[in-house]
Amino acid sequence: MAGLSADNMKMRAQLKGDVVEVKVLMSHPMETGRRKNDFDQLIPAHFVQLLTATLNGKTVLEAQWGTGISKNPYLTFRLKGAKVGDVVEVTWHDNLGESAAQSIVVTQA
Amino acid sequence: MRRRDFLLGILSVIVLAPVNALAALWNKSAFESAQLAEATKHLNIDVEIPSQDIEIIVPERAENGAIVQVEVRSNIAHTEAIAILVENNPTPLIANFMFSNGAEPYVVTRIKMAETSEVKVIVKAGHQYFTHAKNVVVLENGCG
Numbered sequence: 001m002a003g004l005s006a007d008n009m010k011m012r013a014q015l016k017g018d019v020v021e022v023k024v025l026m027s028h029p030m031e032t033g034r035r036k037n038d039f040d041q042l043i044p045a046h047f048v049q050l051l052t053a054t055l056n057g058k059t060v061l062e063a064q065w066g067t068g069i070s071k072n073p074y075l076t077f078r079l080k081g082a083k084v085g086d087v088v089e090v091t092w093h094d095n096l097g098e099s100a101a102q103s104i105v106v107t108q109a
Numbered sequence: 110m111r112r113r114d115f116l117l118g119i120l121s122v123i124v125l126a127p128v129n130a131l132a133a134l135w136n137k138s139a140f141e142s143a144q145l146a147e148a149t150k151h152l153n154i155d156v157e158i159p160s161q162d163i164e165i166i167v168p169e170r171a172e173n174g175a176i177v178q179v180e181v182r183s184n185i186a187h188t189e190a191i192a193i194l195v196e197n198n199p200t201p202l203i204a205n206f207m208f209s210n211g212a213e214p215y216v217v218t219r220i221k222m223a224e225t226s227e228v229k230v231i232v233k234a235g236h237q238y239f240t241h242a243k244n245v246v247v248l249e250n251g252c253g
Contacts (some may be wrong), residue, residue: 013245032221050135058210059210062209063205064140065204068203069218069220074218078215
């Protein structure tokens with residue numbers, strides 16, 4: 001099942017100057033619900049709706065997504081005041097009730 | 110009620126509760142709107158102020174509309190949220206990002222574009238909304 005495997009997300013969090021840059025690559029089909037399969041049947045919508053990022057457990061980013069985010073979503077965001085050794089966690093939930101979470105420790109770039 | 114059933118009852122409540130809470134969080138009416146104006150209305154945006162303090166980095170021409178990288182930075186003080194919309198997509202609202210606790214008003218993501226369109230960004234700062242847009246020429250439809 002998409003979203004439940006341990007390697008669903010590839011993450012990197014690096015301190016560059018005074019900002020931590022977090023890059024996330026998720027594995028998800030992001031089906032719009034408008035695409036048809038080879039038998040001319042609609043493929044049901046399957047997409048990430050909510051994504052949350054925390055820094056040491058404190059929410060820093062909350063995103064709501066529609067079907068317009070590309071397949072295997074990519075995201076970069078930046079955190080001020082984060083240090084090497086801090087923990088960034090990203091969690092997503094999709095419209096079919098699947099979810100995945102992954103955390104990473106901030107390193108020096 | 111047997112103790113076991115009671116405990117199972119509690120468990121199912123715990124498991125189900127977050128899903129319902131999330132469904133309530135997601136702005137269904139805005140994301141399902143087929144018109145840009147309708148989507149912004151459902152985001153409770155009334156007046157939009159044009160602003161050059163929003164930087165949008167997109168390709169001028171996208172070979173493949175399935176993957177168009179969009180980079181947005183807001184230089185507007187007290188930016189709380191950045192919404193990305195594509196006017197000519199079947200559902201224009203792509204994403205709404207809300208920043209807190211030291212997150213910079215900056216995001217890079219990849220979006221789908223059905224055809225050549227304006228990529229419109231709306232920034233929320235306090236009770237005001239600011240907007241800026243850039244056009245992307247799409248050579249191959251990316252919505253399937």
